[in-house]
Amino acid sequence: MSQQVWKLVIVGEEILSKKLIKLIKAAGATGYTVNAAGGEGSRNVRSTGEPSVSHTLSNVKIEVLTGTRELADKITNDIAAKFYADYSIITYIYQVEALRDHKF
Amino acid sequence: MSDFLKLFLEQLQSPTLGFLIGGIVVAALGSQLAIPDSIYKFISFFLLMKIGLTGGIAIRNSNPTEIFLPALAAVGLGIVIVFIARYTIGKLPGITVPDAVATGGLFGAVSGSTLAAVLPQLDSAKIPYEAWTAALYPFMDIPALVTAIVVASVYLSKKTGNTSEKVEIWPIIKESVQSSAVTSLLLGVALGILTKPEPVYESFFNPLFRGFLAILMIIMGMEAAQRMNELRKVAQWFAIYAFIAPILHGFLAFGVGLIIHKLTGFSIGGAVVLAVIAASSSDISGPPTLRAGIPSANPSAYIGASTAIGTPVAIAICIPLFIGIAEVLLGR
Numbered sequence: 001m002s003q004q005v006w007k008l009v010i011v012g013e014e015i016l017s018k019k020l021i022k023l024i025k026a027a028g029a030t031g032y033t034v035n036a037a038g039g040e041g042s043r044n045v046r047s048t049g050e051p052s053v054s055h056t057l058s059n060v061k062i063e064v065l066t067g068t069r070e071l072a073d074k075i076t077n078d079i080a081a082k083f084y085a086d087y088s089i090i091t092y093i094y095q096v097e098a099l100r101d102h103k104f
Numbered sequence: 105m106s107d108f109l110k111l112f113l114e115q116l117q118s119p120t121l122g123f124l125i126g127g128i129v130v131a132a133l134g135s136q137l138a139i140p141d142s143i144y145k146f147i148s149f150f151l152l153m154k155i156g157l158t159g160g161i162a163i164r165n166s167n168p169t170e171i172f173l174p175a176l177a178a179v180g181l182g183i184v185i186v187f188i189a190r191y192t193i194g195k196l197p198g199i200t201v202p203d204a205v206a207t208g209g210l211f212g213a214v215s216g217s218t219l220a221a222v223l224p225q226l227d228s229a230k231i232p233y234e235a236w237t238a239a240l241y242p243f244m245d246i247p248a249l250v251t252a253i254v255v256a257s258v259y260l261s262k263k264t265g266n267t268s269e270k271v272e273i274w275p276i277i278k279e280s281v282q283s284s285a286v287t288s289l290l291l292g293v294a295l296g297i298l299t300k301p302e303p304v305y306e307s308f309f310n311p312l313f314r315g316f317l318a319i320l321m322i323i324m325g326m327e328a329a330q331r332m333n334e335l336r337k338v339a340q341w342f343a344i345y346a347f348i349a350p351i352l353h354g355f356l357a358f359g360v361g362l363i364i365h366k367l368t369g370f371s372i373g374g375a376v377v378l379a380v381i382a383a384s385s386s387d388i389s390g391p392p393t394l395r396a397g398i399p400s401a402n403p404s405a406y407i408g409a410s411t412a413i414g415t416p417v418a419i420a421i422c423i424p425l426f427i428g429i430a431e432v433l434l435g436r
Binding site for chain 1: 395
């Protein structure tokens with residue numbers, strides 16, 4: 001019932017979320033999950049949950065499950081080329097076991 | 105002069121200002137008080153909706169050509185403010201042109217909370233103004249953001265020698281109109297003109313306006329105190345600009361408003377609204393548009409300058425200042 005898949009995690013600025021999702025779908029991923037995120041990085045402390053006048057300073061965490069490492073790498077490379085220079089964003093990857101039969 | 109000081113001091117004791125300072129003080133003292141984001145969003149929507157309705161009802165009962173000159177002035181001021189920033193802080197050592205232009209764009213853009221704060225204070229001071237003046241908001245807001253993004257893009261493409269990329273203006277205008285602040289206001293204006301919203305206006309929007317405004321002022325104060333930390337990380341020129349710019353822009357707009365007053369009989373209260381709109385700096389709709397439009401500009405610089413210093417100066421100094429001047433001009 002289970003299968004090995006790759007879980008790609010992207011933590012970045014909330015204002016990028018629409019663009020990131022478009023990019024993820026264009027690369028060929030079948031789904032994704034979005035969470036509000038907060039924390040501290042090299043650029044600045046970015047928080048969530050507090051009243052924030054501007055969402056420019058909020059973060060999101062997007063998780064994508066991919067069947068192949070190649071697809072995850074393609075998404076990462078696209079994100080790196082478009083957003084790494086000017087935005088607070090980080091990506092990381094690990095292998096997970098998906099507990100449901102699904103064609104990723 | 106002593107009359108003016110007395111009136112100025114009276115304005116400083118208004119509830120709007122008291123709640124703003126209260127917010128700054130509790131946040132600076134590290135209080136755990138938190139007002140949820142969703143409430144902040146609802147209050148911004150409510151206030152701009154009410155201001156839009158007031159404006160729409162006024163437009164329905166007035167001559168629509170009256171708005172032409174003030175609207176043109178608002179567009180011009182929005183553009184000029186960006187160029188002032190480009191050729192003042194943009195020329196200082198250690199400040200990049202995109203940072204300066206983005207800051208100018210945010211200060212040219214308009215703050216819904218500051219607009220919401222000036223109108224009841226004019227009512228309290230019994231200074232008449234055309235209710236449609238609130239509808240000038242998008243006429244200054246959108247040109248300022250568009251100008252900032254265009255100026256920054258032209259500068260960056262010249263610097264890199266890559267002139268093939270053209271700046272698309274239409275998507276910036278679309279994004280500004282679609283932002284929650286401008287949408288709330290324009291929806292209110294449309295409903296005020298096209299429908300007869302007086303029953304909900306009189307029983308709901310009007311009575312709750314001042315109370316919600318007071319809560320918004322606490323939130324703005326808390327936000328200002330929190331953003332001070334961001335502002336400390338960037339050049340102190342931004343803090344100096346953020347203090348001077350609202351007053352300078354306000355006087356510029358007040359002067360233009362008085363010229364229109366002489367030409368067409370635009371009210372002095374209307375000139376105060378124009379001045380305060382120019383003095384205000386965007387805190388809702390502007391930052392995301394600029395972050396997307398000028399990615400290389402540092403958001404800590406422009407958001408810190410606007411939220412931590414610009415908005416408190418516009419509310420605490422500019423509103424009482426221009427109402428005080430208006431009272432003197434009206435011979436009170």
